Amino acid sequence: MGNPKETEKQIMVDRSVQQYLFPFLLREDKIESFGNRLLSDGFVFFDLSDGKQQNMFYGKDQVSHRSLERYFMPNIESILFPNSPEDEAGIRRFSKKVDKECSLQAPCLNTTFILESVDVFVCPFHIGFINLRITLPEDLTYDDVLYFGDLFRVMERISEDEELTVVGCGEKKYLKVKDYIFNELVPSIEEYADNQSQFKESYFGSLPFFVDERMYVISYINYRGEALSETDLYRAGKLNGYGPDGERFVGATNQEYIAKYCEDKVYDRWSDLTYYVMSEYHFSCITRETGKIERKLASQMYGEHYYSIFLLLYYKIVLLKLSHDYAKVDVIKDQFSTELLIVMITEFSSKYYFPAINSTESGTEISGHLKQVFRLEKIYDDVKDTLKTLYQNQEKLTDKRVNYLLQILTGYMVISGIFGMNLVIEDWKGQIQWSAMAGYSIFEWFSFFVIISGIVVTLLLSTFFLKNLLKEYRNRKKKIY
Template identity: 55%
Template structure:
């Protein structure tokens, strides 16, 4: 099967972004932000034009174009004006320009880590984004192999276990260790790592596996043909097989053609293609000059934020479905009500049918939306919401009936015994001896009256306390 021009098929240049999602401890988020600012991370503000070329190597991102690329109702979510706006996706970036080495059985190369982002999202979700630039004229197969291997946080396969990252006379066999010991050492302290899910670092047991999502820009020589096999390989990150030979993860041409129809955006084919999978979003181009620079800028800007937003959608929807599976709706009333609130809040404030304002953006990221299965996941969560409402309505009705029956009994008894037998006594001061002369029915009336007052007071305090706790808990669970 045609795989381009073989192992020496060189790229002009390429860069990658690696996105790692995790859960944050809710009550430590603001402390984490203070730590980031102390460690010289910069909060990303769109009105600060000095940041347009600060974090992207030799490239520049137009903030004005970036804001106009999205629907107006999404701008406050994607680009909050202050790091104190908890309902937005607060991005903190740091310029690094670190020279590192990558050593493995099939590839030894240097690479540059240009910068790193930490984005604090609603629903206690955090995302680390690492920007990497590979050497110029690196073979196409090497680019795919590097991207596929570097995104593995904890290696499993034999060739992954032999991989090493070199930095400042240190070597790391796990990319996770490299990230949390060298790039963002404070982050691990703030990550919510549940004890009941030790195999899932970052407490995302509902989310795929321990691999980062990759975003790639690959510029090829102008004379290089871009085939369907090329695009399939880059979508699946098929670099080398176990013998170090160029690898294609499918042999059936019809399968590759179907994949091309579903996952490839070829509005500008034969020159530029965009391809999406559940592990990789890539732009492969033969463009030159200003157009090439524009395409690279868009991968750092408009396309990156679009991917980030849909990635956020997918994680939240999976999180909500996971939360539903963990609660007993008949016993965990407060958790059920909180889940209803979270689903409603997400649907109303964050999930929008239209994201991009341009026709190109709508067409391109419809593919991403389909690949990430946003619509089926949302329908599942929507059905969950309807089910929870029905259950809550039934349980609330039962609880109200029980409470009403208790209060009715107290009202009837206190009315019979209290009003009919003791209304006159309440107007006078009674001594202890007077009370000792009460009949059995009169003592029943006294006890019913006193216990009724106590129960009413206790219920009032309980419901007020619970209401205040729910209001606080709801807010903390979302932001």
């Protein structure tokens, strides 16, 4: 690894916009009221049938709702674009136009930026997302844009050697990006997050299964000049802007390594005018197109590509959550949680996870690249193996419980049949002869006890079964939606 001081000419950017996505867990008892709270806070439910929203949240750009709707497969549309804010089975988006100038101060960059809008997603399986849309000024360089993205995605400094940044909004200054988001933009979210302490100590406190404690960045960069080199594309994937010495940072010296990285992470169908670079924490469209094509590319980064990235990232979060839940559940002792986990995995696999999310050739190819980057197929196969293991364990445990229950009931039936029908049952016909019980022999008392205890056990088992059935019915919907 290195930090070579390159003498190449600076790449000037005509315009750049960035979006920042991060997930969190929602409280079960607060999900239904969360949407109403967002609406009362000035957010608008995103509805494809509302044509006014096509240019409401994207600054100077706009998104064609018709193109967005037709881009995805029919079975995906109902999930991504529900018709009502009350549709718990869909991914509900609430958006708010902000259009406010803020600033970022860092060791290698002092700049303003426009916060265009904020999205809050309420998704099944208790997953929530927040998305920020930011327009950067036109006088930045390619290095500046990468540096800005690398800094702003950090919710809170983890180590002391990370660069200190200050985000300004009006007269307020924030030393942590998470404070800027949770205090300035979406202050009500603490009340609805699964673990309220996550926003005070560690933002990902309730997502212990999420690896990277930083926001996912989606960038659109329109630049002028010559075609980008492999090194420039590599830096985009890694968000390498400036190093500690203030010089252009690459992060690798082996050109073969850089070439291999670009082969895996760069979609170059329209090179050398347009490249899509995809990494574990950054998706970027880098182009030098102009005119209508340039505007279309920018629109796609807010529309078609944005939703494709979001959906695949959502898949990854849910799959990691299911794997984490499996690691916590006690298969032997906690039968209810085991059955619930089986239902959740089955529901996600059958209703939400689809191998193909759109029918266009380029869209399918880009989604395929993203799946490889996110390692979705590997994680999904692990979850399917988990489901198979759960079924096998559950079947064995159920067979054991059924055998034990049958042995107990068989014992009651045999004993009550031998003794009860022949010894005391006659005393219970018509009006019960309580006085006859005083003369019962030890066998008759034993028979009487077996019959009464059998009735009590049957009633208790029936009550327990009905109680669990109602509880399971209520909690299945609650745990998923």
